[in-house]
Amino acid sequence: MTSAAISFDAIAASAASDAGLTEAQGRAALTGALGLLDRHAGREPLAALYAAVEGAEAAARSKAAERPKRGLFGGIMASAGGVSGAAVAEAMGLLDRLKDEGVDKAALKRLLPAARDRVRAATGRDLLGEAVRSVPGVGPLLGDS
Numbered sequence: 001m002t003s004a005a006i007s008f009d010a011i012a013a014s015a016a017s018d019a020g021l022t023e024a025q026g027r028a029a030l031t032g033a034l035g036l037l038d039r040h041a042g043r044e045p046l047a048a049l050y051a052a053v054e055g056a057e058a059a060a061r062s063k064a065a066e067r068p069k070r071g072l073f074g075g076i077m078a079s080a081g082g083v084s085g086a087a088v089a090e091a092m093g094l095l096d097r098l099k100d101e102g103v104d105k106a107a108l109k110r111l112l113p114a115a116r117d118r119v120r121a122a123t124g125r126d127l128l129g130e131a132v133r134s135v136p137g138v139g140p141l142l143g144d145s
Contacts, residue, residue, distance in 0.1 A: 004054030006122035008034075011053065015114035021107055028064065028101045029111055032094045035065025040087040042134035049127040053119060067093075088137045 008030070016026020037046060038060035050057040059065060067090060095105055103111070116128045132138065 005052045006054070006118060008053055008055035008059050011115050011118045014118055015111050018114040019107055019110035021103060021111060025101055025103050025107075026111055027059075029098055029103045029108055030115055031059045031062060031064045032098060033108075033112065034060035035062075035067070036087065036090050036094055036138070037131045037135065038065065039067065039090070040135045040138070041131040045127065045130040045134050048125070049119070049131050052123045052125075052127055087135045091138045 009027075012027040012030050013023050015030070016023050019026065021029070034056055037049075038057075050060075095108070098104070098108065112128070112132075116126055119128045120126050
């Protein structure tokens with residue numbers, strides 16, 4: 001296993017600053033996004049991300065990254081949409097949970113690209129973007145254009 005190129009803590013702090021969020025807000029949003037990716041992303045891009053970013057795997061599997069509870073609409077989306085429906089419903093639940101932390105969709109769309117830039121600068125690859133793109137339908141909800 002190669003040594004990590006950058007730490008999750010460093011990414012969370014710098015990306016949050018760039019996105020106009022507090023470090024706690026950035027950590028909450030990135031932890032939630034990593035949790036979603038841990039449950040739904042392709043294994044290869046996820047393994048590469050975890051190898052390159054120290055603490056990313058631990059964050060993704062932490063209590064703070066647990067699956068958000070679904071409301072009625074989220075349950076319908078998850079049931080009706082198959083695998084991608086479950087991921088989209090979970091992303092919508094994550095967005096609702098992050099609103100309570102003061103992180104709206106616009107802030108997430110600033111945070112995720114800033115985090116991707118940090119990972120790309122440290123590793124030479126868009127590892128976070130590759131993981132996000134491996135989950136059908138979730139990219140636009142997680143700030144991937």
